[in-house]
Amino acid sequence: MSKVWHYGDDINTDMLFPGKYTYTCSTAEEIIPHLLEDLDPDFAGQVKAGDIIMAGKNFGCGSSREQPALGLRAVNIQAVVAKSYARIFYRAAINQGLTLIECPEAIDAYRDGDDVTLDIKKGWIEIGRQRFTFPVLPEAIIAIRDAGGLLPYTRIKLAEANQKNNS
Amino acid sequence: MGKTYAEKILALKAGLDDVVSGQIVTVRPDHLLTHDNTAAIIGKIADELDAYGIVHPDLPVIVLDHVVPAANEKTALNHKRIREFVKRFNVTNFYDAGAGICHQVVIEKGLALPGSIIVGSDSHTCTYGALNVFSTGIDRTEAAALMLTGETWFKVPGSIKIMLNGALPGHVSAKDLVLQIIGDLRADGANYCAVEFHGDISGLSMEERITISNMGVEMGAKIAVFPVDSVAEKYLESLGISKASYAGLWSDPDADYLCELNYDLGDVRSMVAKPHTVDNVVPVSDVAGIEIDQCLLGTCTNGRLSDFRIAADILREKQVSPRVRLLILPASRTVMHEALKAGYIETLTDAGAILLPPGCGPCLGAHMGVLAPGERCLSTANRNFKGRMGCKEADIYLASPATVAVSAITGKITDPKQFLG
Numbered sequence: 001m002s003k004v005w006h007y008g009d010d011i012n013t014d015m016l017f018p019g020k021y022t023y024t025c026s027t028a029e030e031i032i033p034h035l036l037e038d039l040d041p042d043f044a045g046q047v048k049a050g051d052i053i054m055a056g057k058n059f060g061c062g063s064s065r066e067q068p069a070l071g072l073r074a075v076n077i078q079a080v081v082a083k084s085y086a087r088i089f090y091r092a093a094i095n096q097g098l099t100l101i102e103c104p105e106a107i108d109a110y111r112d113g114d115d116v117t118l119d120i121k122k123g124w125i126e127i128g129r130q131r132f133t134f135p136v137l138p139e140a141i142i143a144i145r146d147a148g149g150l151l152p153y154t155r156i157k158l159a160e161a162n163q164k165n166n167s
Numbered sequence: 168m169g170k171t172y173a174e175k176i177l178a179l180k181a182g183l184d185d186v187v188s189g190q191i192v193t194v195r196p197d198h199l200l201t202h203d204n205t206a207a208i209i210g211k212i213a214d215e216l217d218a219y220g221i222v223h224p225d226l227p228v229i230v231l232d233h234v235v236p237a238a239n240e241k242t243a244l245n246h247k248r249i250r251e252f253v254k255r256f257n258v259t260n261f262y263d264a265g266a267g268i269c270h271q272v273v274i275e276k277g278l279a280l281p282g283s284i285i286v287g288s289d290s291h292t293c294t295y296g297a298l299n300v301f302s303t304g305i306d307r308t309e310a311a312a313l314m315l316t317g318e319t320w321f322k323v324p325g326s327i328k329i330m331l332n333g334a335l336p337g338h339v340s341a342k343d344l345v346l347q348i349i350g351d352l353r354a355d356g357a358n359y360c361a362v363e364f365h366g367d368i369s370g371l372s373m374e375e376r377i378t379i380s381n382m383g384v385e386m387g388a389k390i391a392v393f394p395v396d397s398v399a400e401k402y403l404e405s406l407g408i409s410k411a412s413y414a415g416l417w418s419d420p421d422a423d424y425l426c427e428l429n430y431d432l433g434d435v436r437s438m439v440a441k442p443h444t445v446d447n448v449v450p451v452s453d454v455a456g457i458e459i460d461q462c463l464l465g466t467c468t469n470g471r472l473s474d475f476r477i478a479a480d481i482l483r484e485k486q487v488s489p490r491v492r493l494l495i496l497p498a499s500r501t502v503m504h505e506a507l508k509a510g511y512i513e514t515l516t517d518a519g520a521i522l523l524p525p526g527c528g529p530c531l532g533a534h535m536g537v538l539a540p541g542e543r544c545l546s547t548a549n550r551n552f553k554g555r556m557g558c559k560e561a562d563i564y565l566a567s568p569a570t571v572a573v574s575a576i577t578g579k580i581t582d583p584k585q586f587l588g
Contacts, residue, residue: 010354010444014552018559019531023234023242026207026307038554058355058387062552063531064290066306087359087389088290092306140191140320151211154312158219 002052002078004116005043009056013089015039016060016068025067028074035071049076052116054107056082060089066096073098073149079118081125083107094141097149101125103134169419171326172392173361176301176416180284188325198260198278199226199313200287202269202527203233206245208288209252211311221256222317228260228287229253230272234534235264235526242534267499267525270294270381270467275501277406281395281415286310286319291467291549296362296380296392297373298399299415303389324361324389327352328424331366333432338587340477341375342469342547342567344430345382346438350448351428358387360425363418367432368393373402374471381468382549385445437582439545440565443553451570451582458490460542462575464515464568465496465523466530469547472505474568479511481572481586487519488578494536496523520575532557545574 013019015038017031025031036043053072059082060068069092072080080093083104093100099120109127110116118125123136137145147153170178174186181192201208205227209216221227229249237243246264253261262272270291273279281299285292290304305319313319335344349356362383368376376393383391393399395415403413437451464470464478475497487493495515497503503525506512516522523529529536530548538544538561546556551563566574569583 012444012552014550014554018554019533020554020557022531023203023245023533026210038559058358061354061387062290062550064288064292064304064306066308069306070308084355084358086355086387088304088306088384090359091309095306095308095312138191150308150312154315155215158215158315162219 001115002050003048005040005047005051005053006110006112007039007053007055010058010061011039011055012062013060013065013068014062017065017071019063019065022065022067028070031067031071032075035068035075047075047077050078052078053080054082054110054116055080056107057084059085061086064088066092069093069096069098079120081106094145095150097145099145101134103132106132168423169421171361171418171422171424172363172416173301173324173326173390175418176282176284177321177323179416186323188323190323191320192323193318193320194284195317196286196313196319197280197283198228198285199310200228200230200269200273200285200289200292201310202230202289203242203245204288204307205229205249205252208307208311208314209248211308212315215315219315221314224257225259226317227258227314228273228278229258230262230266230269231264232268233527233531235524235528238534265500265524267497267502268467268470268527271471271498271502274298274377275406275499277408280408280413281399282413286313290384291381293383293388293391294377294381294467296383296390297376298403299392299395301390301392304384322359324359325425326361326363326418326422327357328427329362329364330427330429331364331368331432332429333367334370335432335435338569338583339435339437340567340569341371341378343438344432344435345379346440346448346565347435348428348430349382349386349440349446350438352386354385354444354446355387357383360388362386362388362391364391364393369396369398372473373398374473377471378468385549437567437570437584439570439580440551442551442562442564445549445551445565451566451580454564454580455582457543457580458578459545459574459580460491461536461538461544462491462493462571463529463536463544463546463548464493464571465498466527466548467498468549469568470496470498470502472502474547475502475506475511475515476509477568478572479514481569481583482518482576483514485518485576487575490578491575493520493575494523494529495520496529497525499525529556531555545571545580547571
């Protein structure tokens, strides 16, 4: 069963990744040790692939820094589930191939210790025995996420365009 | 049904007759702003830059402002790599350390034109909404892809209408108004939305509008935009931009809004955002008397000439409290020159202020002015998150330049009304 990391409302980018490291840490190896440092000092050392983050409203508000999304993708978080997201973080997650689920009902239903399972493609999440659905993303966005993020997606597009020009 | 500003500009830029809220459109932004994070951005696409180069040398606007001058070898190397990149790809719009904070520089250099789209790898890119620009923040990865392709997508946002009525009282500023709005809407109240300002905007100077749009992101907004009026036209003219070189857009009177908020400007009071969220807003009088250790006048929110004038008028022939360090950072070299010529810098440093080079440093704890555990800072900046100024055990309060200047004298948070009436 996936471990669930449970946090509140308005988790901002400084809590997810302190600003003082923004110009010294940009690779996954540099970012991971500082993930959620000012929010939950245990997180970086204990997080495992497949873990889930559950949070309240406006997750990822604040700066445009992408290190939180990059880092959470790098440690293979299965998904972040929140009531809502700040828009730059939402885009950053798509660009990194990190799965975000917006499902306020699931967050309201969740109690510490509940089992959480989810299916991204079908658009459902189960909290204990309660199942909730969430909207599946538009195809254009899924294409970016499923390519592994915006840069892999862009590389494919550029190579295709280049091939077309040369043929 | 009429159209909102966001619907109009995204339809125009996407080459579509009509778009609706929620639709995904592809656009080619007029400019891509990046700053010290350019080094990390180009580092992601080194191979692609070798193979394809950048899409167009006019697209990027690069301003070194976050850690200037470089604080250590690592940040110096970042700057060096950016300068090499600029030279290699003949980037037209490059402004090295010392020019100022990117958002002020973009405006001063006449790059923020009404009716254009600017994206930037900085959340306060929404600042140019004051000049009718559809401008918003993106992350580094998206900036990297844009360097290569010049193209990105937007979901057409729903819009919120904020109607302003009357005029602000003398001691109250645009910062107080925008803090009040954020306190009402909360940090996520305008999430994903376009915020439009309507009504009696003619009494707000361009610098005041810039302060307001700058903080749009603190209510979650994608853009925070004003129409082009004679104040905006005159301001652009002062930057050497003729009316013929831009075409502003504005919403139709019967456009559809998610909600409408009304503000009587005459009722707005001096406000403070308490730690550790920007929407934790109260009247200054509620926190008056709290002792402070540092004051900061500057940042992309409140580091312009009118902000320095307000502070200088208050601090003239007065002294900063011995318990307080007052840091002043003009938003740009131009602001610094004008403030020097007007005598504001001399007045402020005579009062005990410490002049820092134009830039962002202390605001995000990246460079100078870092706080110690247990200290409190009263700042004209736009964020007071825990750890923002480099120390997670310090408290940051946000306020207007007048409140900061008055409080610097008394050494505790003070309502400027007592001084200014």
